[in-house]
Amino acid sequence: MNSFFSNLWSANAELVITIVKIVxxxxxxxxxxxxxxWFERKVVAHMQSRWGPYRVGPHGLLQPLADGVKFxxxxxxxxxxxxxxxxxxxxxxxxxxxxxGIALIPFGPDPIRLFGHDIYLGIAxxxxxxxxxxxxxxxxxxxxxxxxxGWSSNNKYSLLGxxxxxxxxxxxxxxxxxxxxxxxxxxxxFNLKKIIEAxxxxxxxxxxxxxxxxxxxxxFCFFVAAIAETNRAPFDLPEAESELxxxxxxxxxxxxxxxxxxAEYTSMITVSCLCSIMFFGGWxxxxxxxxxxxxxxxxxxxxxxxxxxxxxxxxxxxxxxxxILPGAGTVIAGLGAVFVLFPNVNxxxxxxxxxxxxxxxxxxxxxWMRGTLPRFRYDQLMAFGWKxxxxxxxxxxxxxxxxxxxKMTWGTK
Amino acid sequence: xxxxxxVFFVLAALAVIGAVSLILQKHPIHSALSLxxxxxxxxxxxxLLGAEFVAAVQIIVxxxxxxxxxxxxxxxxxxxxxxxxxxxxxxxxxxxLLVxxxxxxIAATIARSTASxxxxxxxxxxxxxxxxxxxxxxxxxxxxxxTSFLILVAVLxxxxxxxxxxx
Numbered sequence: 001m002n003s004f005f006s007n008l009w010s011a012n013a014e015l016v017i018t019i020v021k022i023v024x025x026x027x028x029x030x031x032x033x034x035x036x037x038w039f040e041r042k043v044v045a046h047m048q049s050r051w052g053p054y055r056v057g058p059h060g061l062l063q064p065l066a067d068g069v070k071f072x073x074x075x076x077x078x079x080x081x082x083x084x085x086x087x088x089x090x091x092x093x094x095x096x097x098x099x100x101g102i103a104l105i106p107f108g109p110d111p112i113r114l115f116g117h118d119i120y121l122g123i124a125x126x127x128x129x130x131x132x133x134x135x136x137x138x139x140x141x142x143x144x145x146x147x148x149x150g151w152s153s154n155n156k157y158s159l160l161g162x163x164x165x166x167x168x169x170x171x172x173x174x175x176x177x178x179x180x181x182x183x184x185x186x187x188x189x190f191n192l193k194k195i196i197e198a199x200x201x202x203x204x205x206x207x208x209x210x211x212x213x214x215x216x217x218x219x220f221c222f223f224v225a226a227i228a229e230t231n232r233a234p235f236d237l238p239e240a241e242s243e244l245x246x247x248x249x250x251x252x253x254x255x256x257x258x259x260x261x262x263a264e265y266t267s268m269i270t271v272s273c274l275c276s277i278m279f280f281g282g283w284x285x286x287x288x289x290x291x292x293x294x295x296x297x298x299x300x301x302x303x304x305x306x307x308x309x310x311x312x313x314x315x316x317x318x319x320x321x322x323x324i325l326p327g328a329g330t331v332i333a334g335l336g337a338v339f340v341l342f343p344n345v346n347x348x349x350x351x352x353x354x355x356x357x358x359x360x361x362x363x364x365x366x367x368w369m370r371g372t373l374p375r376f377r378y379d380q381l382m383a384f385g386w387k388x389x390x391x392x393x394x395x396x397x398x399x400x401x402x403x404x405x406x407k408m409t410w411g412t413k
Numbered sequence: 414x415x416x417x418x419x420v421f422f423v424l425a426a427l428a429v430i431g432a433v434s435l436i437l438q439k440h441p442i443h444s445a446l447s448l449x450x451x452x453x454x455x456x457x458x459x460x461l462l463g464a465e466f467v468a469a470v471q472i473i474v475x476x477x478x479x480x481x482x483x484x485x486x487x488x489x490x491x492x493x494x495x496x497x498x499x500x501x502x503x504x505x506x507x508x509x510l511l512v513x514x515x516x517x518x519i520a521a522t523i524a525r526s527t528a529s530x531x532x533x534x535x536x537x538x539x540x541x542x543x544x545x546x547x548x549x550x551x552x553x554x555x556x557x558x559x560t561s562f563l564i565l566v567a568v569l570x571x572x573x574x575x576x577x578x579x580x
């Protein structure tokens with residue numbers, strides 16, 4: 001490397017690393033989003049005794065790709081009488097804010113050392129003091145995407161959807177913010193990394209040390225309020241198909257609609273991250289620290305899953321599937337084998353593995369709830385938020401504070 | 414110019430443009446959007462001063478909750494484009510005078526201040542969550558509680574006003 005480039009590198013290394021991380025995370029999040037739609041359709045379909053997407057690629061795995069192409073090539077008409085500026089701004093705002101939120105999530109405890117720089121998993125530096133507050137700030141702004149889309153579309157159904165969404169978000173944001181106060185009190189910090197570390201005070205407790213046990217009330221309030229914040233079933237009143245056509249995005253087609261779609265799925269991921277970080281120990285393993293053999297669990301799961309994919313693939317109906325599925329299975333099983341063979345790599349992936357598994361579980365719960373629960377009626381929604389969730393979360397805050405106070409006064413250190 | 418200074422000027426310009434556009438926009442929703450821009454730019458300025466907590470709260474409370482309510486009400490009432498009347502001469506002349514006076518005052522203050530923009534004070538410890546809670550709950554606990562009482566009164570008043578009359 002000549003001196004010009006090495007100077008440029010040393011001066012801007014942080015910047016370059018951050019930009020690369022942003023591009024990488026963007027790519028990962030968008031891909032995960034695409035496959036989340038597949039996952040959701042598949043899970044809901046099986047719950048309803050259907051097959052779900054099956055035609056495009058083996059097990060419908062190329063369906064997200066087909067959907068993406070469809071979104072890109074559909075005609076994108078702008079309805080008459082819309083407020084042009086706001087109409088174009090709304091999907092952009094929704095997508096940009098949803099993607100910004102995920103930048104604040106730390107995905108692993110340890111940095112990778114590359115080119116003489118510690119690279120942390122996650123875009124924001126791990127010492128952001130206001131991690132959780134910044135996330136709430138971004139969520140609070142996220143309302144505008146939906147609200148403004150509803151207003152600017154010049155359509156009464158959209159307007160109703162936008163109105164519902166803003167009312168719903170104001171109501172549930174209170175409960176959501178109050179419900180995490182208990183966790184913050186226990187951690188004594190807004191920093192997401194410190195919140196996770198506070199749950200590892202007793203390394204031998206494993207899963208019993210997580211916030212979910214003392215904060216089960218807080219978790220209930222947070223998760224319900226967060227589902228409402230992300231406008232997902234059973235709180236998807238802003239887009240209730242049966243009454244409002246499609247609510248706020250009735251007048252959006254093509255890629256502008258896709259932007260709302262991506263925003264919604266990205267906020268689902270963010271909420272799943274938050275739930276795992278604040279209540280389920282983030283990247284902590286559920287097993288006591290002395291159980292060394294638990295470190296081979298990621299490999300075992302990957303290899304087992306890979307072998308199953310191979311076994312399933314060689315019996316698949318189409319020739320394409322008989323080639324692709326065993327190939328994918330080999331890659332997955334090979335990844336598991338790599339983790340076993342290189343202890344360093346294995347130690348490094350422990351954190352991200354547990355965090356990602358927890359996120360996956362929460363995403364499944366999201367889909368599960370959508371497949372199970374009917375939509376709330378509007379007055380039920382309001383009563384539920386104001387008369388149940390908010391008082392419960394306040395009770396949780398007061399109880400937690402008193403217990404912490406009692407521990408500080410009489411407790412043995 | 415340091416990067417901080419560049420960011421400061423960008424945010425300051427955004428805030429001023431937002432504020433001007435808030436007045437000039439014809440439609441209430443556009444005005445509300447301009448106000449959101451002002452709020453967010455202010456939050457950015459707080460962040461630049463090292464007051465992270467205040468910045469986040471500024472966005473959550475003003476940018477999020479309060480402005481969502483504004484937008485909600487504008488949408489609910491379906492307010493249309495404002496009607497503009499020509500400026501009355503009575504308001505025009507004194508208004509212009511006041512604008513000149515205010516601009517002069519601001520210019521004089523800036524000219525007389527010794528601190529340069531580069532040396533923006535880093536509020537640091539005082540603006541941290543710890544510092545702020547110490548101030549609110551120790552030093553200024555009575556004014557703080559009085560303010561919350563005031564807000565409670567306002568909430569009660571709103572509830573009474575919103576109640577339907579019993580028939």
